Amino acid sequence: MSFWHEKSLLEMTSEEWESLCDGCARCCLIKLQDDVVQYTSIVCQYLDQQACQCTDYSNRNQVVPTCVHLTPSTIPSWLPISCAYRRIDEGKDLEWWHPLVSGSKDSVHAAGISVRGKVISEAHVHPEEAEEQVIKWIEF
Ligand code: SF4
Ligand code: SF4
Known part of the structure; x- marks a missing residue:
């Protein structure tokens, strides 16, 4: 059994907690919030x-x-459903591409989960053009 099977988010050490991040960087995407x-x-x-x-x-x-x-007590509902923190919080297991499962930090990129190659820096986009950049490939 691995630590994420045996422990709740609250019970994890800081090292375990940090290792749970899959490195997708989806949470670093700029989000627009109106009603949704x-x-x-x-x-x-x-x-x-x-x-x-x-x-x-x-x-x-x-x-x-x-x-x-x-x-452990603040896992926002807007996190992608792929996010390891959200998955563990919801009682799900980690996906095969998670580095803790695959043993490689590259698997999250190879599986197309990370934002690598799909994004543009906010430094190069005018805020008024943000609505034109809305994407649908992240489920949350
Ligand atoms: S979405 Fe979750 S797993 Fe992905 S980088 Fe952010 S905190 Fe880590
Ligand atoms: S890249 Fe930006 S959004 Fe992502 S962790 Fe760093 S400061 Fe936060």
């Missing part, structure tokens, strides 16, 4: 799009106040 949340293909300017990793992770909530800070 809509994902766009615009991504936070602090994301390294090739690695799908934050370039200022330790300061992320200072540099981007709206950056989501996940805790």
Whole structure:
């Protein structure tokens, strides 16, 4: 049995908690919120799009106040259904492409789950053009 089978989110060590992130960077996409949340293909300017990793992770909530800070008691419903935190919170297992299952950080990219190659930085998009960038390929 693996730790995510045996422990709740609350029971995980900080190392286990961090390792649960699959590295998809879907949560770094800019979202529009009216009555409903809509994902766009615009991504936070602090994301390294090739690695799908934050370039200022330790300061992320200072540099981007709206950056989501996940805790075991705050798993937002707008997270993609693929998100490991959401899946475990809902009693589901990790998918085959999750690095903890596959043993490789590349599998999340190979499976087409990560945002690599699909996004544009917010630094290159005028805010008024965000609605034109709404995407449908993320289920949440
Ligand atoms: S959507 Fe979930 S699994 Fe993907 S990068 Fe964000 S926190 Fe990690
Ligand atoms: S600050 Fe970092 S973790 Fe937060 S949305 Fe931007 S790239 Fe993602």
